[in-house]
Amino acid sequence: MEGQLALAMFAMVCLALLVGFPVALTLGGTALGFASLGILLGHFDPDYLTALTARIFGTMGNETLVAVPLFIMMGVILERAKIAEDLLTHMAGLFGARPGGLGVAVVVVGALLAASTGIVGATVITMGVLALPTMLRAGYHPQLATGTICATGTLGQIIPPSIALVLLGDIMSAAYQQAQLRMNIINTQTVSVGDLFIGAMVPGFLLVVFYLAYLLIRAALQPAHAPAAAVGRTEFGAAMTAVLPPVGLIALVLGSILLGAATPTEAAGVGAVGAMALALTRGALTPASLRDISRSTLYTTSMVFLILIGAAVFSLVFRGFGGDLLIESFFEELGGGPHTALLVVMLVMFLLGFILDFIEITFVVVPVVGPILLAMGFDPIWLGVMIAVNLQTSFLTPPFGFALFYLRGVAPDTVSTRDIYAGVLPFVVMQLLLLLVMWWWPNLVLWLPGVLGR
Amino acid sequence: MITLHATDKNHGIRIMSRTAPSGKIDGLMTRLEGVTLWCVPVMALLVFCIVLLRYGFNTGAIAAQESVQYLHATVFMLGAAIALRADQHVRVDIFYRNFSSRQRAWVNTLGHIVFTLPLCTLIGWGSLGYVVDSWSAQEASPEPGGLPLIFVLKTLIPAMAILLGLQATSQVIRGIRILQQQDSV
Numbered sequence: 022m023e024g025q026l027a028l029a030m031f032a033m034v035c036l037a038l039l040v041g042f043p044v045a046l047t048l049g050g051t052a053l054g055f056a057s058l059g060i061l062l063g064h065f066d067p068d069y070l071t072a073l074t075a076r077i078f079g080t081m082g083n084e085t086l087v088a089v090p091l092f093i094m095m096g097v098i099l100e101r102a103k104i105a106e107d108l109l110t111h112m113a114g115l116f117g118a119r120p121g122g123l124g125v126a127v128v129v130v131g132a133l134l135a136a137s138t139g140i141v142g143a144t145v146i147t148m149g150v151l152a153l154p155t156m157l158r159a160g161y162h163p164q165l166a167t168g169t170i171c172a173t174g175t176l177g178q179i180i181p182p183s184i185a186l187v188l189l190g191d192i193m194s195a196a197y198q199q200a201q202l203r204m205n206i207i208n209t210q211t212v213s214v215g216d217l218f219i220g221a222m223v224p225g226f227l228l229v230v231f232y233l234a235y236l237l238i239r240a241a242l243q244p245a246h247a248p249a250a251a252v253g254r255t256e257f258g259a260a261m262t263a264v265l266p267p268v269g270l271i272a273l274v275l276g277s278i279l280l281g282a283a284t285p286t287e288a289a290g291v292g293a294v295g296a297m298a299l300a301l302t303r304g305a306l307t308p309a310s311l312r313d314i315s316r317s318t319l320y321t322t323s324m325v326f327l328i329l330i331g332a333a334v335f336s337l338v339f340r341g342f343g344g345d346l347l348i349e350s351f352f353e354e355l356g357g358g359p360h361t362a363l364l365v366v367m368l369v370m371f372l373l374g375f376i377l378d379f380i381e382i383t384f385v386v387v388p389v390v391g392p393i394l395l396a397m398g399f400d401p402i403w404l405g406v407m408i409a410v411n412l413q414t415s416f417l418t419p420p421f422g423f424a425l426f427y428l429r430g431v432a433p434d435t436v437s438t439r440d441i442y443a444g445v446l447p448f449v450v451m452q453l454l455l456l457l458v459m460w461w462w463p464n465l466v467l468w469l470p471g472v473l474g475r
Numbered sequence: 476m477i478t479l480h481a482t483d484k485n486h487g488i489r490i491m492s493r494t495a496p497s498g499k500i501d502g503l504m505t506r507l508e509g510v511t512l513w514c515v516p517v518m519a520l521l522v523f524c525i526v527l528l529r530y531g532f533n534t535g536a537i538a539a540q541e542s543v544q545y546l547h548a549t550v551f552m553l554g555a556a557i558a559l560r561a562d563q564h565v566r567v568d569i570f571y572r573n574f575s576s577r578q579r580a581w582v583n584t585l586g587h588i589v590f591t592l593p594l595c596t597l598i599g600w601g602s603l604g605y606v607v608d609s610w611s612a613q614e615a616s617p618e619p620g621g622l623p624l625i626f627v628l629k630t631l632i633p634a635m636a637i638l639l640g641l642q643a644t645s646q647v648i649r650g651i652r653i654l655q656q657q658d659s660v
Contacts, residue, residue: 041571041579042586043564050590053597074602077632081548090550091519283526290522297519315515316508320563322515323554327564330555334594376567426569 023064027344030055034335038376045324048385049331052338059342069341076333080326084286085191085214090322091289092184095274095296096134097317100147101310102300104267105134109151111260117250121240123159124169124247125233127152131173132180132229133271145174145424149431159250163436165239168444171417171424172232172451178379178413179406180225181218181275182292184325185379187285189405190214192383196391197401204396212401214285215278219473220402220466222279224410224455227465231451266302270295279473325380332384345389352393359397363404366390367411374415378423382412406466407459414452417445497645504560504642511553518546537620545628552631556638559646576653584650587643595643599636606630 034051038044059065080086099105109130116122116129131148148170156166178185194212201209240247274292277283283291300306339345352362366386373382387408395401416423419442428441459465521543528534558564571582606629608614615623 038567039570040582040586041566041568041574042582042590043559043566045564046586046590046594049594050586053593054589057593070597071601073598074605074632077598077602078605078629081552081628081631082544084544087518087522087543087547090515090547091522094515094519282530287522287526287529290519291526293519294523297516311516312512315512318515319508319512319550319554320558320561323551323558324564326551327555327558330598331594334597376569378565 023059023342024344024347026055026059026064027339027342027347030335030339030342031344035373035376043327044377044381045327045331047331048328048381049334052335056338056341059338065338065341069337070334072337073334076337077330080329080333083191085187085284086326088182088187088214088284088286088289089184089325090318091286091293092182092187093321093325094314094318095289095292097314097321098293098296098300099134099267101314101317102296102303102305104296104299104303105130105147106151107263108133108267111263113155113250115257115260117159120244120249121236121247123156123161123250124165124236124240127156127169128173128229128232128236131170132176132225133268134177144177145171145427146431148174149428153428153432153436155250157433157436160245160248162243162246162444163440164444165236165246166444167428167432167436167441168446168448169232169236171422171428171441171445172448174428175413175416175424176225176228178416179221179228179409181221182278182285182288185383186217186221186405186409187214188325188329188380189383189387189409190217190285192387193217193391193401193405196388197395199392200395203392212405215281216402216470217405218275218278218285219470220406221409223465223469224406224459228410228451228455231455232448235447235451266299270299281473328380329384332381335385336388339389345393348389349393359394359399362397363394363399363407366394367407370408370411371415371418374412374423375418375421379409379412379416400463400467402470403459403463403466407456410452410456410459414449414456417449417452419445419449497648500641500645501560504557504638507553507638508557508560511550511557514546514550518543518550521546537616537618538622541616541618541622545622545624548628548631552635553638555635556642559639559642580650580653584647584654587647587650591643592640595636595640599633599640602629602632602636606633 030052033055034048037047037051040047056065056067056070060067109126112126112130113123116126127148131144134144134147153166153170156169157163177183190212191214194214197212198209236247270292273295274288277291278285278288297306297311300310352365355361355365370382370386373386377385391404394404417425419425422445425441425445429438432441521539525536525539525543528536528539571579574582606626609626609629612626613623614625614629615621616625
């Protein structure tokens with residue numbers, strides 16, 4: 022009975038979310054409603070809810086999560102101070118005059134900017150607004166243009182330092198501790214956000230290479246679909262003065278984390294202050310603009326953390342109903358070993374990606390299934406990267422992928438929805454290919470952490 | 476770019492006449508926002524200084540580090556209600572984006588009554604004993620050189636619940652007003 026209530030609650034939340042009330046409040050509110058029902062029916066122990074205050078206070082004191090507002094701030098500054106836009110213009114000036122070059126510029130800039138955001142909609146919308154009109158005007162096939170922009174926009178999920186990876190890393194590290202307790206391991210090991218960043222480097226880089234290769238092959242085979250753009254050619258020197266400072270900043274932030282010289286939080290603080298300095302040199306940092314930047318950061322940060330609190334209520338109630346035991350016994354009955362279990366989890370997450378954003382899935386699903394899968398012996402870094410790429414693929418997949426909706430919102434009417442769906446398919450295939458390769462050959466993820474001695 | 480994520484299409488609600496109590500609550504949130512948002516750059520600068528101290532001078536400062544943590548907590552605990560006022564909490568807007576202002580008023584009014592207000596009651600009520608204990612002990616940081624203000628930090632929990640509840644109430648008042656007005660048309 023309790024287990025059924027847990028599953029009913031999960032189904033109810035998915036339905037309730039579609040109504041369009043804020044996700045964080047729907048998550049927490051539905052769970053609270055079910056808890057009340059459970060208490061009335063005598064199936065729920067109210068004591069489970071008393072842990073909520075300590076959970077919230079734990080979140081307030083979590084040092085790793087301080088990186089979230091700081092990375093958001095860095096992203097907002099790069100965008101508001103038009104540093105991102107300049108980067109794209111100059112990259113387009115450098116590459117655009119060659120067939121496929123404009124697409125290459127979009128992918129490269131998207132990958133760089135990806136770094137500082139982590140919210141699917143944000144990068145897709147920015148790239149859609151900045152790059153889509155330019156690509157269409159240059160004569161790019163609408164399918165190729167929209168596919169490139171959607172795929173590049175979602176790269177932000179997995180290319181460090183994305184806030185999605187910060188959140189996932191934090192949850193994975195807790196799940197890893199739990200899994201080891203469950204396995205009676207006394208000398209427990211830890212996994213950090215930095216480890217996840219390092220693990221995501223090679224797969225993220227590979228995706229960028231896949232995307233670029235695809236663009237160049239298409240340009241070679243069908244030059245009319247990716248023609249040379251009549252963009253003003255930028256002087257190499259002028260381009261470098263626009264490109265080097267932000268690229269240098271991102272490299273500094275990322276490098277210091279990879280080398281273990283700084284924690285993600287410290288690196289994020291340096292990144293935010295560095296971005297402020299860049300904006301200042303461009304005359305784009307005034308008291309008014311700083312207020313706007315801070316306000317945006319405040320909004321997005323609060324949005325993320327309220328989801329965390331709503332999800333905390335949800336997972337407490339889920340646990341109170343014995344939902345996690347139910348899932349554990351489901352996996353035991355499933356048979357077929359760890360890989361079958363992982364396949365099921367990945368499929369469920371993929372489907373959830375149609376209605377929930379990265380953050381919600383990270384907070385709601387990973388705490389429940391993470392410890393179970395890790396106790397089956399999967400490597401936490403590898404599992405984290407698999408989840409991230411899986412979700413990124415889900416956001417791209419027609420007809421429900423998040424990224425497609427966001428691009429639809431900013432694309433001109435001359436681009437049909439069918440174009441967007443068809444355009445993104447080759448990229449979905451590349452994503453699935455990467456997932457398969459990582460599955461059969463985990464060293465693709467684990468090699469770099471090994472080299473760096475993590 | 477990030478702000479675009481949460482839909483900014485709710486102008487319908489904002490241009491409604493300022494009904495007295497909900498106008499006051501919204502005004503309070505706007506003023507709170509004007510103060511709270513400065514925590515963000517201060518936090519970034521503090522982290523930067525801590526990094527300089529640690530790598531440049533090889534010293535740490537527990538109090539500075541805890542200040543960062545306090546600012547961070549202040550941002551998102553007070554920000555929950557502030558962001559609600561600005562309609563910045565992300566929604567699954569597959570259907571919502573095409574709703575009329577009346578349909579949106581239904582969603583928001585019912586949502587706050589069924590979800591937000593009970594949730595705020597839970598968080599506020601549940602944290603009360605926790606916070607009172609902390610105040611009566613004048614709970615301080617366990618770290619040497621830490622801030623003696625844990626009880627203030629913990630107070631953010633009921634504060635968040637009260638502010639979020641207030642803002643939800645404001646939107647319920649507004650929502651009912653919209654539904655009534657269009658009924659009489």
